[in-house]
Amino acid sequence: MYGRSGATSWDPAVCPGKLTFRRTRILVADVLEQVASGMAWETILGEWRGSLPREAIAEAVRLASSTFLNHADEFAPPPFTRSKVS
Numbered sequence: 001m002y003g004r005s006g007a008t009s010w011d012p013a014v015c016p017g018k019l020t021f022r023r024t025r026i027l028v029a030d031v032l033e034q035v036a037s038g039m040a041w042e043t044i045l046g047e048w049r050g051s052l053p054r055e056a057i058a059e060a061v062r063l064a065s066s067t068f069l070n071h072a073d074e075f076a077p078p079p080f081t082r083s084k085v086s
Contacts, residue, residue: 007056008063019063021056028060035061 009022019028026048034044041057068075 007053007059021052021060024051026052028063031057031060032064 007022008019008028010017010019014020015025015027020026021028021031031044031048031052034047035041035057039047041054044057045052045054
């Protein structure tokens with residue numbers, strides 16, 4: 001179990017090395033790509049034919065947000081420095 005609600009997990013026997021939704025082979029990254037593309041959550045749920053509850057998508061988004069916030073400095077451009085004009 002990884003997230004707060006237990007909807008996600010890393011299981012070496014299931015998609016080794018990839019974060020999946022618990023008791024499925026659905027990759028969290030795949031669902032986050034669907035969210036990022038603008039797909040409606042109801043459509044995403046339909047695509048996975050009932051294998052994924054709405055709460056699982058919410059947890060994946062929370063995990064992605066938390067991960068980004070914890071590593072945002074890694075994505076920031078270097079500080080801007082003005083050069084002196086002679």
